Amino acid sequence: MPAKPFTIKINSIMGGKSPHRFLPYQLAGNTNKFDASLGIDPDQPMTSFTDMGVLMPTSFVDFTSTLLNGAPMWLMSPPRGSELLYSYSTLGRLNSWNTSFGGEATVTTTGGTQGNAAQGGAYYNNYIYMAYGSSETRSVDIARWGPLDGTPALQESWWGSTIAQTPLDDPDFPTVEGITLPNHPMHVHNDGRLYIGDFDSSTSTAATRGRGLIHYIQTEFATDEGAADNGSQYNALDLPFNQMPVDIESYGPDLVTLTIPNPNGATFGSGNAMLHFWDTGSPSPYRHVNLQDPAASALLFHNGLLYIWSGSYTQGHRLSVYRGGQTVEQLDYLPYAELPPAGAVAAKGNRIYWGSRTTYPTNGSCVYAYNHKNANIPGTHNIINSDGGGSALVTSLLRVRQDAFNNTDLAVGWSDTSNFGIDRRSAGATNTAVFRSMNYQMGAPFRITKIIIPFGEAITSNQTLTVRLYESIDSDVVDPGGTTGVALQTINNTNFSSSERRVELDADFRGLNDFQMQLKWSGTNEMPVLLPIIIHGEFTKEKTA
CATH class of the missing domain: 2.130.10.10 (YVTN repeat-like/Quinoprotein amine dehydrogenase)
Incomplete structure (x- = not known):
């Protein structure tokens, strides 16, 4: 039997941090909330008065x-x-x-x-x-x-x-x-x-x-x-x-x-x-x-x-x-x-x-x-x-x-x-910014295969975005609390040197019950992330309970 695919979209963060961490993955596209953040202001525009609502790190x-x-x-x-x-x-x-x-x-x-x-x-x-x-x-x-x-x-x-x-x-x-x-x-x-x-x-x-x-x-x-x-x-x-x-x-x-x-x-x-x-x-x-x-x-x-x-x-x-x-x-x-x-x-x-x-x-x-x-x-x-x-x-x-x-x-x-x-x-300052999605409850063993991230500007120098995936209790990486996780390819102008404004990251993250995505910014140039962020994956076996 072929693996059953799934897609999760993060469409909005305007509702702010959630009072609870876990969310059934089927509801991901219907919520405007997330787990936690540090130094991310969706009210801060990229270039104009109207382009708010993105993941905008502040400096x-x-x-x-x-x-x-x-x-x-x-x-x-x-x-x-x-x-x-x-x-x-x-x-x-x-x-x-x-x-x-x-x-x-x-x-x-x-x-x-x-x-x-x-x-x-x-x-x-x-x-x-x-x-x-x-x-x-x-x-x-x-x-x-x-x-x-x-x-x-x-x-x-x-x-x-x-x-x-x-x-x-x-x-x-x-x-x-x-x-x-x-x-x-x-x-x-x-x-x-x-x-x-x-x-x-x-x-x-x-x-x-x-x-x-x-x-x-x-x-x-x-x-x-x-x-x-x-x-x-x-x-x-x-x-x-x-x-x-x-x-x-x-x-x-x-x-x-x-x-x-x-x-x-x-x-x-x-x-x-x-x-x-x-x-x-x-x-x-x-x-x-x-x-x-x-x-x-x-x-x-x-x-x-x-x-x-x-x-x-x-x-x-x-x-x-x-x-x-x-x-x-x-x-x-x-x-x-x-x-x-x-x-x-x-x-x-x-x-x-x-x-x-x-x-x-x-x-x-x-x-x-x-x-x-x-x-x-x-x-x-x-x-x-x-x-x-x-x-x-x-x-x-x-x-x-x-x-x-x-x-x-x-x-x-x-x-x-x-x-x-x-x-x-100061737009040229260096301050770490972090975004953590909801912890998506999958209900069966699964594998994340690809994450697609759009950007508000072309990737340039002094911009770095690290993407990590976590599970609350993970079969491959025991990571309660999400302190380590699995890092995907670092997004910067070394790994993506063609001034990309959209990046597709290949992944092979396997979990039993749930997962969470973290984005971490560093560098002296602000790097706005647009929405939706799209996560593709598949269930690796049928749900048994």
Whole structure:
């Protein structure tokens, strides 16, 4: 009896990563999902505004020099002053870059020349505000740099000395990949105030000890915009006992605070993270919402929706959206990726971005995106593999300027606690990109005979694509988890020297139950892969069960 042939087509990836790995092969052409990716952005066009939806590797390169000495936790692009970008990093150093991402300079350092632990940062009303801690006193003060439209200077201890407010506390916060989450989140609300999170872990004030607190800064014009204090207030709001603020966000005219239970030195606190909704005028929040996880790190309000990142501080997180009342809906779950710090979330159009570090499909210091800029197709893609080398956590994101409308115009800060950088898009950079298809369930022993891959441009120099096939438990190659697999002929301009735009790879991959295909890009020229990818094979014996 002749072998029974089969054909599998990968027609679309727009639906993003799948919540499950396995898929019956007969359904392959009907799904727009895949198993996993790293540094592949179907929203990134090859040459025009309309040719999106392909497997497009992205390239980002570190533009910093030697002056960045800590994890860049807060990236800012103020509307005042001549600099394009500022970074406030964990050791208290404020750096700047010009509109060409050059001219790196150390603007100032909070806490003296050696710096102190930076715990919060934000631009507000012509000044950059920076919360910094003192390891000796276990307290936090707020400095500011400005006025940015004049002759800026550092005003050290502006909060504690200049306007004589109570010092902030310096509680211990959880870490993600060795990066301590900041304990004083800042947010500029639409009421014209800069709000600051705090947690009283050390005072003897009975009403506030053990509570989360919200303060605010409010300034007005006096010789310069924002120069004079205008009623800034310590402890404008008490939060429930044992709840520590990790992020603050607007929710229409209201303010919402994300808090975590005080871990008291443990990995997790007792209880769950919470949302607290406040109208900014009442003495207490009007609503408290429990989340399903003890760990949480970031909020983002965009297009009328409140997005929430929660999960584990050791590995794994979920993206959720608040639906009103007590309802929080999960949008996606990533068991192999780290939570983003509060400064590592951003949005553009319909798309939500967040920084992370992943271990699957391989180690990557990366950026995820949910949805697409020009299409309402829900789904999560890993769109950027940063220059962080795979061991770093992406600590900050910023839409740094108006680029071509269809490009990914992000600045990406990262750190592995000893190395630091900020990336920007560069078509000539070298970043590994990986795509893994669904794991196709075959139901009988089989053999893959040919794979056909179309390209968006002719194969040229400095482009390499490696194709591998895996089985979850393979008769020829025992490969649980897909770490080795079987490599087919490498696609480059040595093996394919005729400027091919379509490659047919012969294969002789034999499996018992299932298989998965991996594509891995390297080289300094981006190499877009078109769809469909076509996989031909045959069953080697009839199904017996």
